[in-house]
Amino acid sequence: MPSALRNLVTQTAIPGILGGLGPLAHVDFERQLIQLNAKRYPGQDQHHPVWVVVSATNIPDRTLSLAGEQESCTPWLIRYGQCLQRIGADFMVVTCNTAHAFYEQVQPNLAIPWLHLMDLTSVYIRRQHPHCSQIGILATDGTVRSQLYEHSLRYQGLTPISLSLGSKSQQQVMDAIYHPQWGIKSTGDRVAPLAHEALAAAIEVLKDQGAQLIIAGCTELSVAFNRLPPPGLPWVDPLEVAAQTTINLAWGIEQLGILPLQNSAS
Structure with a gap:
């Protein structure tokens, strides 16, 4: 140094x-x-x-x-x-x-x-949430397509649950991040009600698929989750x-x- x-x-x-x-x-x-x-x-x-x-x-x-x-x-x-x-x-x-x-x-x-980030987060979940094996992933299309969290979670013996590309729920996540009027990239540190509603709906889909814990797998989502009420499941902020x-x-x-x-x- x-x-x-x-x-x-x-x-x-x-x-x-x-x-x-x-x-x-x-x-x-x-x-x-x-x-x-x-x-x-x-x-x-x-x-x-x-x-x-x-x-x-x-x-x-x-x-x-x-x-x-x-x-x-x-x-x-x-x-x-x-x-x-x-x-x-x-x-x-x-x-x-x-x-x-x-x-x-x-x-x-x-x-x-x-x-x-994915390796650090997956190790953290295995150590700090040992009773959670079904891990829901909220992320951009690019992160989902690249299977970034899926690879790391499976390496730690955990089961990833992600939203399908092109699905309504995945589009809700993308809108919450990118929508030109109310997406988090547009509103900054203020989370618009429509973005909150979109994320809540996507989380419900992951919960219905068996997710026991949510990863905020996009830094805009980290910003949002730190400014919103608890999302209904335990969640981990990779940041x-x-x-x-x-x-x-x-x-x-x-x-x-x-x-x-x-x-x-x-």
């Missing part, structure tokens, strides 16, 4: 956050970092770890990129990951679920590890899981070499 960026002598790693996907995702993630760290080390500003952020709002839409409707996100993710690397980050967190579909193309081009891991890595409580860094796709 470059000495110029080192905070307290106990900080052993500098997190690099690739945000801007969408524009609120890294803001909510940083809020979680601050809140989690303050519970452990209340007091001075200097008791918070140093981290670096790139708000990469010009990366093409991940879902459209995967569908071949926009250019590939791979070179953009590599460029910004290398930017974080040059600044002094020791590992990278990308605050976008769908971006992880490009993980295997991006990671070999970086000298620092990219923490894999919160990643935030806890990030704090632990920064202070040396966990080590990079023993994390589940995308060992599940094979």
Whole structure:
């Protein structure tokens, strides 16, 4: 770690956050970092770890990129990951679920590890919710199509339940995120009633299919669920899981070499 960026002598790693996907995702993630760290080390500003952020709002839409409707996100993710690397980050967190579909193309081009949200979340569920084996997934079409959570959950012995591409319920999730008038990308940190209703309806479908727990598998959904009443099932926010891991890595409580860094796709 470059000495110029080192905070307290106990900080052993500098997190690099690739945000801007969408524009609120890294803001909510940083809020979680601050809140989690303050519970452990209340007091001075200097008791918070140093981290670096790139708000990469010009990366093409991940879902459209995967569908071949926009250019590939791979070179953009590599460029910004290398930017974080040059600044002094020791590992990278990308605050976008769908971006992880490009993980295997991006990671070999970086000298620092990219923490894999799906692997971290699946391990967390297995450990912290041992009685939940049927896991519902709310995510974009791109994440569902790429089977990102399905691979990681199955690797942990869990059963994924996702909405079918093209179904009414999956379209409700997409509308809650992308609708030009009331989708979360349009309304920011205010969740419109129609978005709330759409998500509630989709959750009911997952519940009817046997889901015992819900993954908020899109960072806009993480933002929404943190501002809405409980969704009717236990839910896990992958950003919160990643935030806890990030704090632990920064202070040396966990080590990079023993994390589940995308060992599940094979």
